[in-house]
Amino acid sequence: TAGSSTPEGAAADGSSVSVAMTTPTWILPISQPGKTGGENDIFGQALYPSVFSYDLGGEDEYNLDHEHSVAESVEVSEDGLTYTTALKDLEWSDGTPISARDVEFWFNLIAANKADWASYTEGGFPDNVESFDVIDDTTFSITTTEVYSPGWYIGNQLNSLTPMPQHAWDKTSDEGEVGDLDRDPDTAQDVFDYLVSAAEDPASYATDDLWSTVSGPWTLESFTPGGEVVLAANEKYTGADAAELSQVVFQPFTDDTSQFNLLRSGGIDYGYIPPNALDQQEIIEQNGYTVEPWDGWSITYVALNFANPESGPLFEQKYLRQAMQQLIDQESISEVVWNDAASPTCGPVPQEPGAAGTSEGCAYGFDPEAATTLLEDNGWDVVPDGASTCVNPGTGEGQCGEGIEEGRELAFTMTSQSGSTAGSRMMAEIQSQFSQAGIGLEIKEVPDSVAVSQVCEEGEECSWDMSFFGSQGSWYYPVYASGERLFATDAPVNLGSYSDETADELIDATRFSSDPEALQEYNDYLAEDLPVLWMPNPVNKVSAFSEDLTGISPQDPMLRMYPQDWTRG
Amino acid sequence: MFFENRLAAVGLLLIVGLVAFSFLGPLLHPTDQVHTDLANAYAAPGVEGYALGTDGVGYDQLGRLMFGGQTSLIVGLAAGLLATAFGTLWGATAGFVGGWVDAVMMRVVDALLSIPALFLFMLIATIITPTVPMLVLTIAAFAWLNPARMIRGDSIALRSRDFIVAMRGMGGGSLRAVRTHVVRNAIGTVIVNATFQIADAILYVAYLSFLGLGVPPPAANWGGMLSSGLSEIYSSHWWLVYPPGILIILLVLSFNFVGDGLRDAFEVRLRKR
Amino acid sequence: MWQYILRRTGQAMVVIILVTFLTFLLLHNLPGGAARSALGLDATPAQIDAYNEQMGYDKPFLIQYMMYLGRLASGDLGFSFQQNQPVADLIVQRLPKTMLLSFLAAFVALVVSIPLGAIQAVTRGKVPDYFVTAVALFAYATPLFFLGMLLIVLFSQTTSLLPPQAPQGFGLGEILADWPGLILPVATLAIATLAAYTRYVRSSMIDNLQENYIRTAKAKGLSGGRVVVRHALRNSLFPVISLLGMYIPALFSGALVVEQLFNYPGMGLMFWQATQTRDFPILLATTTIVALATVIGSLLADFAYAVADPRVRLSGDS
Amino acid sequence: MTPPAPADDVLLDISDLHVSIPQRKGVATPLRGVDLTVRAGRMLGVVGESGSGKTMTALAVMGLLPGNGHVSSGSIRFDGVDLTAVSGRESRRRRGTEIGMIFQDPMTSLNPTMTIGAQVSEGAMIHEGLSRRDARTRAVDILRRVGMPRADRIVDDFPHQLSGGMRQRAMIAMALVNHPQLLIADEPTTALDVTTQRQILDLIEDIQDEFGSATILVTHDLGVVAGRADEVAVMYAGRVVESAPAQELFRDPAHQYTRALLAALPERARQGDDRLFAIPGMPPDLRSETTGCPFAPRCHAAQEDCRSGPVPVITRGDRHEVACLHPGDLAEAGHDLDDVRTPETPVGGRGHSAATDAGEAPGTVLDVAGLTKEYPALGGSFIRRTVGTVSAVSDVSFSVREGETFGLVGESGCGKSTLGRLIALLENPTRGELRLNDEDVTVVTGRRESRAAHREVQMMFQDSSAAMDPRMRIDEVLSEPLVIQRIGTKDSRSERAEELVADVGLADDVLERYPHEFSGGQVQRIGLARSLALGPRLVVCDEPVSALDVSVQAQVLNLMKDVQAEHGLAYVFISHDLSVVRHMADRIGVMYLGMMVEQGPADVVSETPRHPYTRVLIDAVPTVDREDERDRLLVEGELPNATDPPSGCRFRTRCPFAQEICATTPPVHEFGEEGDSHSVACHFPLPADGSLPVRAEASA
Numbered sequence A: 001t002a003g004s005s006t007p008e009g010a011a012a013d014g015s016s017v018s019v020a021m022t023t024p025t026w027i028l029p030i031s032q033p034g035k036t037g038g039e040n041d042i043f044g045q046a047l048y049p050s051v052f053s054y055d056l057g058g059e060d061e062y063n064l065d066h067e068h069s070v071a072e073s074v075e076v077s078e079d080g081l082t083y084t085t086a087l088k089d090l091e092w093s094d095g096t097p098i099s100a101r102d103v104e105f106w107f108n109l110i111a112a113n114k115a116d117w118a119s120y121t122e123g124g125f126p127d128n129v130e131s132f133d134v135i136d137d138t139t140f141s142i143t144t145t146e147v148y149s150p151g152w153y154i155g156n157q158l159n160s161l162t163p164m165p166q167h168a169w170d171k172t173s174d175e176g177e178v179g180d181l182d183r184d185p186d187t188a189q190d191v192f193d194y195l196v197s198a199a200e201d202p203a204s205y206a207t208d209d210l211w212s213t214v215s216g217p218w219t220l221e222s223f224t225p226g227g228e229v230v231l232a233a234n235e236k237y238t239g240a241d242a243a244e245l246s247q248v249v250f251q252p253f254t255d256d257t258s259q260f261n262l263l264r265s266g267g268i269d270y271g272y273i274p275p276n277a278l279d280q281q282e283i284i285e286q287n288g289y290t291v292e293p294w295d296g297w298s299i300t301y302v303a304l305n306f307a308n309p310e311s312g313p314l315f316e317q318k319y320l321r322q323a324m325q326q327l328i329d330q331e332s333i334s335e336v337v338w339n340d341a342a343s344p345t346c347g348p349v350p351q352e353p354g355a356a357g358t359s360e361g362c363a364y365g366f367d368p369e370a371a372t373t374l375l376e377d378n379g380w381d382v383v384p385d386g387a388s389t390c391v392n393p394g395t396g397e398g399q400c401g402e403g404i405e406e407g408r409e410l411a412f413t414m415t416s417q418s419g420s421t422a423g424s425r426m427m428a429e430i431q432s433q434f435s436q437a438g439i440g441l442e443i444k445e446v447p448d449s450v451a452v453s454q455v456c457e458e459g460e461e462c463s464w465d466m467s468f469f470g471s472q473g474s475w476y477y478p479v480y481a482s483g484e485r486l487f488a489t490d491a492p493v494n495l496g497s498y499s500d501e502t503a504d505e506l507i508d509a510t511r512f513s514s515d516p517e518a519l520q521e522y523n524d525y526l527a528e529d530l531p532v533l534w535m536p537n538p539v540n541k542v543s544a545f546s547e548d549l550t551g552i553s554p555q556d557p558m559l560r561m562y563p564q565d566w567t568r569g
Numbered sequence B: 001m002f003f004e005n006r007l008a009a010v011g012l013l014l015i016v017g018l019v020a021f022s023f024l025g026p027l028l029h030p031t032d033q034v035h036t037d038l039a040n041a042y043a044a045p046g047v048e049g050y051a052l053g054t055d056g057v058g059y060d061q062l063g064r065l066m067f068g069g070q071t072s073l074i075v076g077l078a079a080g081l082l083a084t085a086f087g088t089l090w091g092a093t094a095g096f097v098g099g100w101v102d103a104v105m106m107r108v109v110d111a112l113l114s115i116p117a118l119f120l121f122m123l124i125a126t127i128i129t130p131t132v133p134m135l136v137l138t139i140a141a142f143a144w145l146n147p148a149r150m151i152r153g154d155s156i157a158l159r160s161r162d163f164i165v166a167m168r169g170m171g172g173g174s175l176r177a178v179r180t181h182v183v184r185n186a187i188g189t190v191i192v193n194a195t196f197q198i199a200d201a202i203l204y205v206a207y208l209s210f211l212g213l214g215v216p217p218p219a220a221n222w223g224g225m226l227s228s229g230l231s232e233i234y235s236s237h238w239w240l241v242y243p244p245g246i247l248i249i250l251l252v253l254s255f256n257f258v259g260d261g262l263r264d265a266f267e268v269r270l271r272k273r
Numbered sequence C: 001m002w003q004y005i006l007r008r009t010g011q012a013m014v015v016i017i018l019v020t021f022l023t024f025l026l027l028h029n030l031p032g033g034a035a036r037s038a039l040g041l042d043a044t045p046a047q048i049d050a051y052n053e054q055m056g057y058d059k060p061f062l063i064q065y066m067m068y069l070g071r072l073a074s075g076d077l078g079f080s081f082q083q084n085q086p087v088a089d090l091i092v093q094r095l096p097k098t099m100l101l102s103f104l105a106a107f108v109a110l111v112v113s114i115p116l117g118a119i120q121a122v123t124r125g126k127v128p129d130y131f132v133t134a135v136a137l138f139a140y141a142t143p144l145f146f147l148g149m150l151l152i153v154l155f156s157q158t159t160s161l162l163p164p165q166a167p168q169g170f171g172l173g174e175i176l177a178d179w180p181g182l183i184l185p186v187a188t189l190a191i192a193t194l195a196a197y198t199r200y201v202r203s204s205m206i207d208n209l210q211e212n213y214i215r216t217a218k219a220k221g222l223s224g225g226r227v228v229v230r231h232a233l234r235n236s237l238f239p240v241i242s243l244l245g246m247y248i249p250a251l252f253s254g255a256l257v258v259e260q261l262f263n264y265p266g267m268g269l270m271f272w273q274a275t276q277t278r279d280f281p282i283l284l285a286t287t288t289i290v291a292l293a294t295v296i297g298s299l300l301a302d303f304a305y306a307v308a309d310p311r312v313r314l315s316g317d318s
Numbered sequence D: 001m002t003p004p005a006p007a008d009d010v011l012l013d014i015s016d017l018h019v020s021i022p023q024r025k026g027v028a029t030p031l032r033g034v035d036l037t038v039r040a041g042r043m044l045g046v047v048g049e050s051g052s053g054k055t056m057t058a059l060a061v062m063g064l065l066p067g068n069g070h071v072s073s074g075s076i077r078f079d080g081v082d083l084t085a086v087s088g089r090e091s092r093r094r095r096g097t098e099i100g101m102i103f104q105d106p107m108t109s110l111n112p113t114m115t116i117g118a119q120v121s122e123g124a125m126i127h128e129g130l131s132r133r134d135a136r137t138r139a140v141d142i143l144r145r146v147g148m149p150r151a152d153r154i155v156d157d158f159p160h161q162l163s164g165g166m167r168q169r170a171m172i173a174m175a176l177v178n179h180p181q182l183l184i185a186d187e188p189t190t191a192l193d194v195t196t197q198r199q200i201l202d203l204i205e206d207i208q209d210e211f212g213s214a215t216i217l218v219t220h221d222l223g224v225v226a227g228r229a230d231e232v233a234v235m236y237a238g239r240v241v242e243s244a245p246a247q248e249l250f251r252d253p254a255h256q257y258t259r260a261l262l263a264a265l266p267e268r269a270r271q272g273d274d275r276l277f278a279i280p281g282m283p284p285d286l287r288s289e290t291t292g293c294p295f296a297p298r299c300h301a302a303q304e305d306c307r308s309g310p311v312p313v314i315t316r317g318d319r320h321e322v323a324c325l326h327p328g329d330l331a332e333a334g335h336d337l338d339d340v341r342t343p344e345t346p347v348g349g350r351g352h353s354a355a356t357d358a359g360e361a362p363g364t365v366l367d368v369a370g371l372t373k374e375y376p377a378l379g380g381s382f383i384r385r386t387v388g389t390v391s392a393v394s395d396v397s398f399s400v401r402e403g404e405t406f407g408l409v410g411e412s413g414c415g416k417s418t419l420g421r422l423i424a425l426l427e428n429p430t431r432g433e434l435r436l437n438d439e440d441v442t443v444v445t446g447r448r449e450s451r452a453a454h455r456e457v458q459m460m461f462q463d464s465s466a467a468m469d470p471r472m473r474i475d476e477v478l479s480e481p482l483v484i485q486r487i488g489t490k491d492s493r494s495e496r497a498e499e500l501v502a503d504v505g506l507a508d509d510v511l512e513r514y515p516h517e518f519s520g521g522q523v524q525r526i527g528l529a530r531s532l533a534l535g536p537r538l539v540v541c542d543e544p545v546s547a548l549d550v551s552v553q554a555q556v557l558n559l560m561k562d563v564q565a566e567h568g569l570a571y572v573f574i575s576h577d578l579s580v581v582r583h584m585a586d587r588i589g590v591m592y593l594g595m596m597v598e599q600g601p602a603d604v605v606s607e608t609p610r611h612p613y614t615r616v617l618i619d620a621v622p623t624v625d626r627e628d629e630r631d632r633l634l635v636e637g638e639l640p641n642a643t644d645p646p647s648g649c650r651f652r653t654r655c656p657f658a659q660e661i662c663a664t665t666p667p668v669h670e671f672g673e674e675g676d677s678h679s680v681a682c683h684f685p686l687p688a689d690g691s692l693p694v695r696a697e698a699s700a
């Protein structure tokens, strides 16, 4: 039902949908540091879908989502080194066919500018690519330098591949000649710079010719930086998943309370309610909405700062980590604080989306007595509601452990996010439970807890003890939930500088071994070793959308949104 | 006049009542404000001996209100008094020394005053970690400006009053002028201003909590309770919203009543001639 | 007169410089720095270093400040990485909205409080006086967000008379076109401002009513209404002009809360979001601009007062 | 003057008027039976001490009683209609059209933000429905008639752009705009300089003739009504105690109160007699009931029946009515009070001047030479800078001897107070020399020295209560100088305070009270006491009695003289009231625009002034006694701006005798024939015989 593109017409035939969303800030399908927010991904996918989309619950071996992918198929060579991808027969909105050359264009640009690419890590994509070959108009292959686990490679490395309109963008200025500039690394940098600088001017997104050539089911109709964004159905779209609605309006989303007010008065088609307002689901439903928690492919945890010279030695003690973990009542928190919109995190690999809110099968359940015993067994004098102290220092069995002197108290500061009711309540609960075992916890709420709990660098003060920044989940995985960015020694997001040889080995295995059990083994080990404290993993959001909107469910745990599938009525 | 004083009396009574509620209340109604009790979260008033129900983590709401009142009152009083003391000193110095010292001191006041309070608070709050003493300092860091301005105006006006001229004619200097005369005559302004400052400080704590920069758990204050209760406004959990809201209003209102009453009292004393 | 204007302007400039210095000093101590917030959890150290260098955050404080002043002088307010926008653009877009909100609120508050304050003054010490005082103080004592929320519950939830969200339009025109959305935010802000205004109008009126010229006016045989309106009220309103200037900061503060509550896309909301994401350039620029607006506003109010009130207008300064 | 209208042509008749004002505590009854008659076309003067109900009577006629004040009994018949009974609307109409009122303080009685024209014409627009343009024409017209210069321009000016005299003219114009039959002027000149007062009073008289309206002239100054009113009513404690045709009243005052008032006037003090007749005590509190004659408690002639019985009004000759049981006789006028006067004379009176009494010339306390004070006139945009100077005191020289009183007179703004402050070491002179007891104190720098210098000279203020910290008790106030000068112990200081209080004739219990709890006269006594605390040689008194009623003024002046005699004090006595200065001072200095234009012995200067300005001042003073024969010298206009004083002789712009030389050469002080004690700074001094020369042609 591709309708007219004028707002009035669209509204008249009811095919416009308003969606609450933070205003995107980036359009170029090469993401930049700081521009990796979910809204940018959704926005980008609507205009420039990537080669592969994924569907966690799907049948596909690599969880590929064939409907939304630009790729028809991908094949891994016998030797496991070459990935050959065939594209569907699609066209750019200006009529030019989408070809392998367009993917190559993307690849050349990131290869020549990898340091500026948000997804780059040393040794990762594109460093691990031996060669990129265009085989024919719609087929290309990527040969890797080593043999990787195909699940990891397709899920976590090839996920960024995106066709970009080489025939329109391969130039260095607005008036510049389009040529094969991307094939020379030097000129590729110029092209990249040109495109980036165009993308750095959001006010012109809807007017700049560059962005009028799209491959996705949507075109950009209007764009207000920090404000409303209007997408219109791409009438030239040739794919199977053409938009049903004629228009999608992204309304700026700011804060739970005002969102909720809006929903209560029916002012928006698709918005969110705060999880702790889930008990009012009914009221919202009476207002003509479907309420549906949006589970994420994520884990939630409290980071422990192993590198802190003061408290690091304490965190190094596994028994202490275990004790603390046993003091976190994930089930009750999920149920009460999150109104069931959270489920316990058991280990680094997320639970199935929609998993029950129990910690059954987790390495550690809630067990305060066990925690106390554990501490007492390791040389601590436990003083409930006071400060437990080390009475038996030393490194031997039953002693406090290395670097812990006699009389050492158990007291930490927890840096936590401000502005989240559920977050504050969770902290209150944990603080209360910790105090039962004599572990003092001082809560410091800051607007951006990540900023204050960075990876310790040499010469810099590194005084944070524990840090929580997961009121919407701490970490969202790509489809293949391996831990190389989180828990490997010196990994970029290893905030607390956790380092464990076995863990490193197991993480490597998830990347290189084709053993399907690798991920499981890695998960089991870390779930038990506690590089961080596992916390209830909340849903990403609780969505509420007009009853008459169909095609929204199930929502993608990797937080993509496909409004082209939605219909009214 | 009579009625006004009655309002002031009502205000004073309310303040006494609220102080008693917050500080003596826990003796009559002891509750555990340290340990959460998720099993009993959101209990309705009257259920299981929770007179005013429980909140989202199972704290007894009535006890929580008492506990939160302590913070609200302490922060309000401390910030209000600190600001008044500092502002008075600053203003009196500027007003009496005069000249370029005054100019510089007052430009600093102008500069800070031109940043709207909440903007300034938010700036400060992104830098410091909100604990109770920090909150007091933050609020005082802004609140001293008004008394400073006011007292400066007062001392400039006093400076040219005949009785100061007379005192100089007896050979007295500026120090004496400030010590004996300005202090005596400005004290009314200072006290009245302090009551308003306290009221404002209590409101500011509430605003900071609303903006996500309040005191972290397990501390509580009425402003924080109100703003976190705000998201419950549509739930049937009315006891999480309205009691803290009403208490804040009462507290701020009563300090304003008292301030108004005091102002009248001080004015009348001078007017009487 | 001109000299007065020049002197006040000079003072204002000093104030502005001080403001920039104070904010810069404050923000310079931002823990954790701005880079991590800007670049996200998984930015590499190299990217962070590059960012710091690009923004000049690696330079000593005073150098940074001087650079900032230099850029400020040329109208460059910096670039918000998070928003992917020059801060100046963002502010140009949002300041007018906040101004619209504040001015409407101030206007409404004024329109209501002038007659209220006048009635209070005339009925001083009687029931209407106390009633208005009590109501105004009550409004004052209610935290703005609570007040706003109650209004929302009342007017857009219990009854759906008014939208709970402010207009989201891009330009002022669009926002005005969607005027029902403005009613609640403006009302919230206005109600909170009311107490101060009525109190001021009241005491100004009381002072003027006791003046001898009121007796003169009565001796001419004017009616009570004419005496109150033409003589007392008129003269009471001149000082209110400068009160308006004095209340600009309070209005902006209120706007910060109201914008957040009603999701109104103004400076306050932007500032609030920037504190959440530690968007250093936005924090810095917004504070500077808001202070500038405040200073200019009160300057204009003072000038307007000087021009409007013949006592000041004609006496000049030297 | 028009011939008196027929006697029965009564325009306003007030009879037995009572006004009460309910207050928080009790009810005040400021009027308790006022009887007044105003005849068409005639002027009635209403006089009386402050608080006697003059204004209240006027307001009652206007229907403008303050607050919830109301007429509780009695009637006000205007043109046959009882005003107490008419509706509000009707009384409003009458107010604007038939009765006009001029208020005391033209500064505050005009709306500061309306143009003069708008204010003057407002009445006409409302009552006659004139259009804006017609109203303006009317305003210009009426302003011209009250002698407003440049009337067509001034209509667009605002009150603060006008001088005091012009404002009062505007007020008068406003009252006259609808040609009222009755004009009430409540203290129309109290806030003005004598020179301006004279102009305004003349104007009111002219107006009355021109419009044929009746006038009530309310004033506390007997001199003002003496020469002008047809009839005079004397009020006391809310009653009219005596009324009579003006000449009769001043010739033959009957009521003891009237007689006392007249006797208290400084100009009535007989030559060589230092003391004035002072009425003891205070007027009664208008909240409490009084029985008998309200004046009885203060009356020297009071008998038993005065305190108890009713006091009937007796008629004494033609239209002379008195409410007194024991009125004075014509025969004893001025004599019977002598008996009263003598017993009050204090310990050790002294001769006319310490200088004449003592064998040898006494030492000089104060010696001032070429004293100049210039204030910066501020301006500048960025940084305040001086754009000019206000020449407040310019090249003043004089000296004061031990025990002597030096009087300083001059119009408002002429620099009297500034000179006083310079002498009291409250400010540093720009130039010139100031010697106290032969010590140069011009540049006193060290704190200790300056503190010591302050012991020698003290200051007494016009409003002593403003000069006392309102939050200090009197004992603190009195011992403050001692504390500052670190004299004595706590105990000795409080002893001293008691002593001082006794010195000024107050009881000990005042020590525990606060300044605002005293009446004006009492507070001036306390002010005097404080200035004595350090035992100074010289006291600078800046208008010490200007705010007081004649009766109280007499008390304070007497006290000042007593104290002077007792302590051998020297006074610099500042006042704008020539008769007070003449009474108090041994020598007089006359100031004009910062300059001393004439100085000399008090009687010489006042009898035979040589400077035209001094003559103008003297001639402008309205007195009760003047059987005016000689020519009067009048000036137009007002004091020029002190920022830019006229070149040469500063008085030349207003001087009828000014010639070219006056504009170019500043006159120097020259001594007259009387010897070296009388000097005058004028190119063309007046002849010593008191005659006026023919005006010089050069002045236009």
Ligand SMILES: Nc1ncnc2c1ncn2[C@@H]1O[C@H](COP(=O)(O)OP(=O)(O)OP(=O)(O)O)[C@@H](O)[C@H]1O
Pocket (backbone or CB within 6 Å): D021, D023, D028, D030, D048, D049, D050, D051, D052, D053, D054, D055, D056, D057, D066, D067, D220, D286
């Ligand atoms: N609003 C009022 N309420 C109560 N009493 C008043 C009020 N106004 C004046 N009075 C009292 O009424 C009495 C008469 O006052 P009125 O003003 O008529 O005196 P006056 O003779 O005009 O004195 P003055 O020379 O000081 O003007 C005084 O005792 C005064 O205190």
Ligand SMILES: Nc1ncnc2c1ncn2[C@@H]1O[C@H](COP(=O)(O)OP(=O)(O)OP(=O)(O)O)[C@@H](O)[C@H]1O
Pocket (backbone or CB within 6 Å): D375, D376, D390, D391, D392, D410, D411, D412, D413, D414, D415, D416, D417, D418, D419, D576, D642
């Ligand atoms: N502090 C000052 N700064 C500037 N000008 C001043 C100051 N004090 C007085 N003047 C000016 O000096 C002149 C003399 O003032 P001063 O008060 O001495 O007059 P005065 O004779 O006492 O008048 P009045 O009779 O009104 O008290 C006036 O023009 C006045 O404006």
Ligand SMILES: [Mg+2]
Pocket (backbone or CB within 6 Å): D054, D055, D056, D186, D187
């Ligand atoms: Mg009077």
Ligand SMILES: [Mg+2]
Pocket (backbone or CB within 6 Å): D416, D417, D418, D542
């Ligand atoms: Mg003076």
